Amino acid sequence: MSNHSGKDVKIGRATMPAGGWGSLAKVSTILLDQRVPIKDSRLLLKQNKPDGYACVSCAWAKPANPHPFEFCESGAKATAWETTSKTIGADFFERHTVTELEAWDDHTLEDQGRLTVPLRWDAASDTYREVSWETAFAEIGATLRGMAREQVVFYASGRASLETSYMYSLFARMYGNNNLPDSSNMCHESTSVGLQKTIGVPVGTVVLHDFEETDCIFFFGQNVGVNSPRMLHQLQEARRRGVPIITFNPLRERGLVSFTNPQSPVEMLTGHETPISTQYHQVKPGGDTAAIMGLCKAVFDRDDAAQRAGAQRVLDVAFIQEHTHGFAEFEQSVRACGWIDIERESGLRRADLEAAAEAYCEAGAVMGIYGMGLTQHRNGVQNVTMIVNLLLLRGNIGKPGAGVCPVRGHSNVQGQRTVGITEKPELAPLDKLKEQYGFEPPRKAGMNTVEACEAILAGKVDAFIGLGGNFVRAVPERGLMEKAWREIPLTVQIATKLNRNHVIHGKASYLLPCLGRIEIDRQAGGEQDVTVEDSTGCMHGSRGRAEPVASTLLSEPAIVAGLAKATLDPNPNVDWDRWVGDYSLVREAIAETYPDIFHDFNARMWTPGGFRRPLGAAHRVWKTESGKAHFTAPEALQGNPDLRGGPQTLRLFTVRSDGQFNTTIYNYDDHFRGVQGSRMVLFMARADVARYALREGELVSLRTAAMDGVERRVDGLAVVPYDVPEGCIAGYYPELNALIPLWHHAKESKVPAAKAIDVILERGGRLS
Known part of the structure; x- marks a missing residue:
């Protein structure tokens, strides 16, 4: 039985929002494909309900007062996949x-x-x-x-x-x-290690009720439209209250751009879309520590200006003094870090980071939400501790509407x-x-x-x-x-x-x-x-x-x-x-x-x-060695310190499609990215497509830029021009796992560093 390959790909434009008729159509299709009887399709009405079953897909929270249809496209696919009559x-x-x-x-x-x-x-x-x-x-x-x-x-x-x-x-x-x-x-082992040593718990401090009280949400490396679509309900309600959502992600993901609620007849009939992100910063893969360092530096700058003007401090000094340890060392590292280095490593402009920091400083309660885009790096644990640093500056852990929120994957x-x-x-x-x-x-x-x-x-x-x-x-x-x-x-x-x-x-x-x-x-x-x-x-x-x-x-x-x-x-x-x-x-x-x-x-x-x-940290009880929350100075800004190629290399990061959950592949399509018929694709910046003199759909090969005597290679990838940072490329997990050296993992947590792999592109890539 032949596999779908790069030569089978069809490339179009993805313009639809997350949710909406596209998601509804996908649910109907998989129920038919898996021959799920009508009586079993009604099981979806019991999904994530108090008297029903917990979704076998994502681990997002289950509300006490659920929606009539408390399931998403991904959850419906998972249910159909499990209850198939095949x-x-x-x-x-x-x-x-x-x-x-x-x-x-x-x-x-x-x-x-x-x-x-x-x-x-x-x-x-x-x-x-x-x-x-x-x-x-x-x-x-x-x-x-x-x-x-x-x-x-x-x-x-x-x-x-x-x-x-x-x-x-x-x-x-x-x-x-x-x-x-x-x-x-x-x-998320990077989360368990990073949070435990900084705030004394291995998990996040946010619950659903916090979304109702938050003033600002920061998103890092998490594709909500694919990996936890039910969270879009909380994000939509927050946006209706005027809550800014600041996103840092290499790709412009549909779920973080706009959302049409399939449970709203008005939105479905009118095609109304709720814009999700109020700022969208396409950080370079591996540039998260640098980006958060820039945010912290801008916060310090605003605090300095407030002190010079005799205005109220921007930093929550009382919280820092009573509840934290290591602030002086962290402050010194931030002030010593130059904007040139921050811009180079993050791929973002100083002005953009300062705009994001302004939103942070003007909010009374801020949540930091992140996914594997932060944890699956050589400095994955450091990325997690940097989010904690940012939140601690203004006391944004242990109060309503604020906290750290790692989004776990599997239920x-x-x-x-x-x-x-x-x-x-x-x-x-x-x-x-x-x-x-x-x-x-x-x-x-x-x-x-x-x-x-x-x-x-x-x-x-x-x-x-x-x-x-x-x-x-x-x-x-x-x-x-x-x-x-x-x-x-x-x-x-x-x-x-x-x-x-x-x-x-x-x-x-x-x-x-x-x-x-x-x-x-x-x-x-x-x-x-x-x-x-x-x-x-x-x-x-x-x-x-x-x-x-x-x-x-x-x-x-x-x-x-x-x-x-x-x-x-x-x-x-x-x-x-x-x-x-x-x-x-x-x-x-x-x-x-x-x-x-x-x-x-x-x-x-x-x-x-x-x-x-x-969770002690949710109540400002810190079960750490010092009995306080810990600021930690980063060791380095570089996101890929041990696998850095020359000018001929590209930085690859792996992603998932809306047609999969983890290694389970429901179909070969990704309607959020306009790809049909194959998962053997490579998303490239248009500038890089031109630099390599490639054509849309042309087959190329990738090999890992590592000098350890092991050839790691994937052939037959179809080029897809896409909105991705220049010098960076994206492809699907698990197909591109073959390019990750086993030793290329997060320090301390040993999470495979799938979100930043330096690779070399070769033209004329043969089919795998």
């Missing part, structure tokens, strides 16, 4: 060898439908063959028991519920390691870290687990995602268990990783649909199909509910509403329990079967382990709008 049984693999499936692209693999039976790879026939659940658990357990404990990896994507995540982390630690990397390691990716999925033993309550379950938890640090990849390349991983996700497609260094992956003795994937991580497999490989969150989960104790945490630190109940696509599926908790029972020695303090029969018992166990967060868990899980985890 299925894969054992007969599918009788028709297709695994080697044949390797040639299929991401969309085609997942579009085959839901996996329905447990499968084991058969080397003789190069196919997956059906195996009973009992046999699969017994064989996997026997293999794991014979392995070195520190050489087994327990990976988790962001999909799993709090209940499943807690059980999975307990399984790993009872097995004997903290090798619990997850998708946070690839996106419950934040929550699984909250209940123990972490490679860092200091972040897990190991002493409490020892008391609770009567075993000695491992104290050695485990592997994060990059370290797991390094171990796989070194042949030091004996088994990889994946709780969801598409690991080999999501990580950097694809050329080396796929080759090394085939040498892993055992790979186990808990999944709903077929993906590339299943056809690139270990020497022994199992696929264990699970229920989706939207499906009714019937256990011995009746129909079960689960819980998730949203991006604002609020916990929500989620109740499956669709009939399971097959009776042969097990729930994620049941699969984790089956693996644990087959692998571990019996423990009288852990009754896996009772937990599977009644998830409320798992929640009671979570509450015992984490009483400050989850006390009265079962009673509070259906609180409208969710119940919030305690």
Whole structure:
């Protein structure tokens, strides 16, 4: 089956706003494509509702008083993708060898439908063959028991519920390691590190109510129209109140330009658009620290002018003195930084940064919202701490309408870290687990995602268990990783649909199909509910509403329990079967382990709008070493200090389309950017297209500008002239992950630096 390639691309103009008829049409199309019955399409009315299911797509907050249709285009696609009537049984693999499936692209693999039976790879026939659940658990357990404990990896994507995540982390630690990397390691670990050391919490301080009280919003590196469209409701309401929204993003994204609310009949009939950004600054990829440094410098300049005029200070001096540490060192670094350097590294003019700073200074309460455009850099942690610096200057943390708001991606990716999925033993309550379950938890640090990849390349991983996700497609260094992956003795994937991580497999490989969150989960104790945490630190109940696509599926908790029972020695303090029969018992166990967060868990899980985890920084209680919020002086302005090519290089950053969610590709179109028919495209500034003497649609190749002896190359990319900073180019994740060296990651957090990769363009690019 052939893949869509750069030669298939059709390029048009994208003029429509986010939302509107375009989004409605996309929802209708995917419901038809996935053969979702009419009765199941009504499930959308229960999405993100207090008595319904939490969206399996993004992690944006769920309101206490939801809209009649509390779903967006992306969420509707995710629901259709999961509730499809297309299925894969054992007969599918009788028709297709695994080697044949390797040639299929991401969309085609997942579009085959839901996996329905447990499968084991058969080397003789190069196919997956059906195996009973009992046999699969017994064989996997026997293999794991014979392995070195520190050489087994327990990976988790962001999909799993709090209940499943807690059980999975307990399984790993009872097995004997903290090798619990997850998708946070690839996106917002820079947030967890940066916020923890500056304000004492690893998550944001903003909740939905703050949008009603804010005076100004600053946006950095987050494409709301694709990655969290429901936030557009809050942004639209803020704009109607006259709240300025200042955006820093390399591309002019449709969701941050204008929005037509699909829930408003008037707007749909009249085509009315709400302008979203009042200022839009196209910062150079990797230039975020420099841009925020310029904002801070302009704030200091305005404060100096106020003092000279005998006017009220611009800085919140009382807040800084009472609540912060390190201000003098930060002030010195800002004043010593020259505008020439700031303009060069940010790609922005001083006047533009001063205009943004003016809006900041005139607002009483400011929110700083950001996404992976800030975290996936070599200086990703520094970018996060720079946002904190900016907010602290005027006391914009710990008061209504103000605060820091990292926008997480996958639903419950934040929550699984909250209940123990972490490679860092200091972040897990190991002493409490020892008391609770009567075993000695491992104290050695485990592997994060990059370290797991390094171990796989070194042949030091004996088994990889994946709780969801598409690991080999999501990580950097694809050329080396796929080759090394085939040498892993055992790979186990808990999944709903077929993906590339299943056809690139270990020497022994199992696929264990699970229920989706939207499906009714019937256990011995009746129909079960689960819980998730949203991006604002609020916990929500989620109740499956669709009939399971097959009776042969097990729930994620049941699969984790089956693996644990087959692998571990019996423990009288852990009754896996009772937990599977009644998830409320798992929640009671979570509450015992984490009483400050989850006390009265079962009673509070259906609180409208969710119940919030305690966040000291939201109340100006700083759980840092000094007991105060920390200003931190940046080490350098350069956004790409360790991968800097010469004048012949371009700076690549990866983006997502409206036709995907993470590695799940729903279609080949990107109606926000005017691209149809292929994802093998390269967005280039028109000046660069002319400089290279290229034509629209011409195929080119990219190779990474790294002198480490490894060739990283992607061919067959069609040139698309686009509004992108000169000298910079953009292309789609995960297709361009092959260009990211594994060592090109954020300092401290080790998040792959996908948002700034120096590459060399070659004309006449052949098809991949």
